[in-house]
Amino acid sequence: MNRKIDRREFVKTSSVGLAGLGLTSHKGFSISTSKTRKAPNILFLFTDQQHIDSISALGCDYVKTPGMDRIAQSGTSFTESYCPSPVCGPCRASVYTGRTPAEVGVIANSHRPVKGIPFMGEWFRDSGYETLYMGKWHVPQYTSSRIPGFNVVFCGPGGPGSFADNSYTFAADAYLRNYRGSKPFLMAINYMQPHDICEWLRINRLRLDELPFPEIEGELPPLPDNFEYPEQEAQLVKDRRVRNENVTGEWDELHWRYYFWAYYRHVEMVDAEVNRVMNALESANLRKNTLVVFSSDHGEGMGHHQMVRKSILYDEAAKVPLIFSLPGQIESNVVNKSDLVTLTDLMPTFCDFAGIDAPPKMRGYSLKKTLTSGHKLKRDFVTSEIETNRGQMIRTRNYKYIAYLNDPNKQLFHVKDDPGETQNVINSKKHRSAFTDHKELHKDWIKSLDIPENLENRWYVS
Amino acid sequence: MDRIPVSTPLTPQRLVEINAWKTLPTLDDWDSEPPYERIYTAYLQHGYVNQERIGGMLWYKRHATDSQGHFKLEVVESRFGIANNEHTLKADMILQEDTLSRPISWELSSEFSVKGEIIDERLRYLESGQLKGDQLKINTKGVIMQRKVGKSLATNWGLFDALARMQGKLQAPIELDLLQDLSLYKPDQTLRLRKKRHQSWFENQDLHCFSLLGAGNLPWEYWLDDQGRVLCAINSFNIWLLDAEAPQRFAAFKEQISRR
Numbered sequence: 163m164n165r166k167i168d169r170r171e172f173v174k175t176s177s178v179g180l181a182g183l184g185l186t187s188h189k190g191f192s193i194s195t196s197k198t199r200k201a202p203n204i205l206f207l208f209t210d211q212q213h214i215d216s217i218s219a220l221g222c223d224y225v226k227t228p229g230m231d232r233i234a235q236s237g238t239s240f241t242e243s244y245c246p247s248p249v250c251g252p253c254r255a256s257v258y259t260g261r262t263p264a265e266v267g268v269i270a271n272s273h274r275p276v277k278g279i280p281f282m283g284e285w286f287r288d289s290g291y292e293t294l295y296m297g298k299w300h301v302p303q304y305t306s307s308r309i310p311g312f313n314v315v316f317c318g319p320g321g322p323g324s325f326a327d328n329s330y331t332f333a334a335d336a337y338l339r340n341y342r343g344s345k346p347f348l349m350a351i352n353y354m355q356p357h358d359i360c361e362w363l364r365i366n367r368l369r370l371d372e373l374p375f376p377e378i379e380g381e382l383p384p385l386p387d388n389f390e391y392p393e394q395e396a397q398l399v400k401d402r403r404v405r406n407e408n409v410t411g412e413w414d415e416l417h418w419r420y421y422f423w424a425y426y427r428h429v430e431m432v433d434a435e436v437n438r439v440m441n442a443l444e445s446a447n448l449r450k451n452t453l454v455v456f457s458s459d460h461g462e463g464m465g466h467h468q469m470v471r472k473s474i475l476y477d478e479a480a481k482v483p484l485i486f487s488l489p490g491q492i493e494s495n496v497v498n499k500s501d502l503v504t505l506t507d508l509m510p511t512f513c514d515f516a517g518i519d520a521p522p523k524m525r526g527y528s529l530k531k532t533l534t535s536g537h538k539l540k541r542d543f544v545t546s547e548i549e550t551n552r553g554q555m556i557r558t559r560n561y562k563y564i565a566y567l568n569d570p571n572k573q574l575f576h577v578k579d580d581p582g583e584t585q586n587v588i589n590s591k592k593h594r595s596a597f598t599d600h601k602e603l604h605k606d607w608i609k610s611l612d613i614p615e616n617l618e619n620r621w622y623v624s
Numbered sequence: 625m626d627r628i629p630v631s632t633p634l635t636p637q638r639l640v641e642i643n644a645w646k647t648l649p650t651l652d653d654w655d656s657e658p659p660y661e662r663i664y665t666a667y668l669q670h671g672y673v674n675q676e677r678i679g680g681m682l683w684y685k686r687h688a689t690d691s692q693g694h695f696k697l698e699v700v701e702s703r704f705g706i707a708n709n710e711h712t713l714k715a716d717m718i719l720q721e722d723t724l725s726r727p728i729s730w731e732l733s734s735e736f737s738v739k740g741e742i743i744d745e746r747l748r749y750l751e752s753g754q755l756k757g758d759q760l761k762i763n764t765k766g767v768i769m770q771r772k773v774g775k776s777l778a779t780n781w782g783l784f785d786a787l788a789r790m791q792g793k794l795q796a797p798i799e800l801d802l803l804q805d806l807s808l809y810k811p812d813q814t815l816r817l818r819k820k821r822h823q824s825w826f827e828n829q830d831l832h833c834f835s836l837l838g839a840g841n842l843p844w845e846y847w848l849d850d851q852g853r854v855l856c857a858i859n860s861f862n863i864w865l866l867d868a869e870a871p872q873r874f875a876a877f878k879e880q881i882s883r884r
Contacts, residue, residue, distance in 0.1 A: 171634075208736070209659075220804060226839045226840070264768070285745045300664070305705070306706075307707030307709070312706070315707055315744070315747060316709055316736055316747075317705055317706055318706065320706050320860075321668030321670070321677065321679050322668055322860075322861055322862055323667055324842060324859060324860065324862055325666070325679050325680075325703065326862075328705070328804075328805060328807075329703050329705075329711040331807075332711065332713075332734040332747075332749055332807070333736060333747050335749055335764075335807075336747045336749035337746050337747055339764060340747075340748075340765075341746075349816055358860070358861070360671070361669070361670055361861045362671075362842075362860055362861070363671070363765075364629040364670075364672065365631065365632065365633055365634060365669070365671050365860070365861060366632075366633060367629050367632075368632055374843075375835065375837060378837070383755040389824075395647070409629075424842070425839070427839075427843075428842065430840040431840055431841065431842065432809060433840070434804075434808045434840045435808070438705055438807065441769065443768040447766065500883050532647040551637070
């Protein structure tokens with residue numbers, strides 16, 4: 163939803179006579195606020211590092227997720243859903259602004275966002291919402307009590323989610339049960355699980371002589387079909403595989419499968435929290451007028467391409483679960499397998515459901531019509547970026563193109579026939595025109611972005 | 625700062641090796657005859673050597689058992705947030721003195737504060753609950769949630785007492801449903817005594833290890849001495865260490881954070 167208005171021009175225009183137009187002002191941006199609408203509450207449940215295939219109702223056989231299942235069964239889930247960057251900070255900066263990580267200036271963890279781009283909390287607060295935030299932030303601090311526009315209820319101890327997530331739920335549960343409804347609320351619960359798998363990997367690095375819990379042997383999931391990886395990969399991707407403190411260097415198949423088992427237990431832990439929040443929402447009679455959105459900031463390697471963790475552009479890290487539920491408006495128990503969607507769609511979608519204009523220069527689209535009336539999304543591609551933006555991904559209907567700056571090892575996967583991304587077809591005559599098209603698409607995409615002048619990134623200056 | 629991965633699963637021995645357990649508890653400090661108190665420091669281990677940090681504190685008082693075989697367990701669990709905020713859970717529980725210290729009734733409160741001041745009344749959570757037969761009933765602000773549970777219901781806090789009494793008696797694994805923090809129901813857990821995992825570490829005693837595994841949880845390991853005192857409980861990288869100095873340690877940590 164690029165409104166094609168230059169930001170400076172927009173600010174200049176909107177700074178005149180806002181009050182007379184019935185608009186409120188937010189740092190030079192305008193927000194329309196309808197007095198007649200009954201705006202829904204928005205409950206945004208955002209996990210950390212959750213693989214797209216880790217929800218039992220959506221087909222994962224190795225996990226029990228009654229909490230996520232009830233959202234999926236009462237709403238619409240996407241299978242072609244991507245994060246704007248498979249790293250915490252950049253993704254979150256993007257999700258909470260609706261702009262790309264580079265546009266916000268957060269191309270890696272610990273980078274500060276540029277000024278002048280409104281954050282979701284500010285936008286909704288100034289539109290009459292009560293805005294609440296629990297949990298992790300990471301833009302740039304891991305946890306913070308100062309998040310733009312949000313009343314930060316509890317930011318947590320900055321440690322494992324298995325310790326902290328339960329506190330976020332207690333806060334959310336109490337708030338929902340005590341809610342009296344003078345304003346609609348936007349509640350963002352940013353759980354830290356299943357990110358704890360990073361800690362788990364560091365304490366399970368060395369070769370196992372035997373399973374520490376032999377009784378689970380029959381429960382261990384198998385290796386994925388795409389456990390092997392393509393020869394032609396960018397050097398940064400190869401480095402990523404052997405980096406990470408060489409976590410998997412001593413592992414055998416049993417150890418890999420033990421890691422999968424442990425990962426699903428991490429997912430189940432946060433699922434129990436999600437389930438409890440949903441119980442509270444229903445107990446407080448808020449379910450019918452609350453848009454529930456469930457997603458995660460990025461995926462997890464899970465042995466696909468022999469990867470653990472994230473920071474790569476293969477689907478295991480770049481794809482994320484994405485589910486919307488609003489009884490009576492969003493069709494229940496639907497799995498949308500055709501529309502390409504991205505987490506930059508969240509900001510315009512939230513605004514659309516709330517009945518307010520989205521901020522300018524949104525990089526995503528509102529999904530409201532798609533969710534409420536099956537409207538086919540008019541979109542050709544989605545993107546993601548990584549490694550301080552040196553890696554970029556263009557995903558179209560049938561292909562995925564991955565390019566790293568100054569690295570000749572580009573990749574093109576015909577994902578329709580090769581969803582596991584195992585055959586790089588970039589040198590195939592059959593796919594030559596697709597390669598050319600995607601290179602051009604990538605070039606045009608980069609040109610279209612509004613990148614801060616001081617961002618040190620050669621994609622944008624060459 | 626060097627970041628050296630811990631590399632192996634955490635056990636009491638490994639905690640000593642990575643300097644997580646710097647002060648050993650003194651056995652004399654801990655009486656095992658009710659009424660007694662226990663205090664634990666919660667360490668959060670990020671998987672790097674020497675980089676654990678304090679996350680909170682758990683205190684409980686186990687009262688004497690009455691003529692009906694019931695006893696009271698008072699619990700206070702504090703979790704400390706980076707921004708000087710603190711989450712406190714308080715529970716008064718009546719438990720049955722049976723194998724798993726089955727809960728009979730309880731009251732639970734949860735509140736958030738900064739330097740002792742409640743930050744938002746709307747975040748105060750109150751719950752009362754009871755278990756009759758296989759019916760679990762939880763009342764939160766007049767809204768009653770009722771569910772059928774497995775006959776062997778345990779709580780994470782009550783397990784500390786149950787394990788103390790179970791020492792040396794458990795033979796076969798026990799199937800149970802867990803009511804975690806009296807608010808998260810997690811069925812299908814299994815408690816086992818891991819005989820092969822004893823290790824000589826503490827004052828030349830063997831330590832006994834119980835594990836709790838099941839859906840919705842990373843494995844818990846409870847390490848006890850011969851007198852049935854739970855010296856530590858490890859949930860992958862969250863570690864509860866029996867610690868007489870926990871209150872002072874917690875207060876000093878909070879002071880350190882508040883100066884940042």
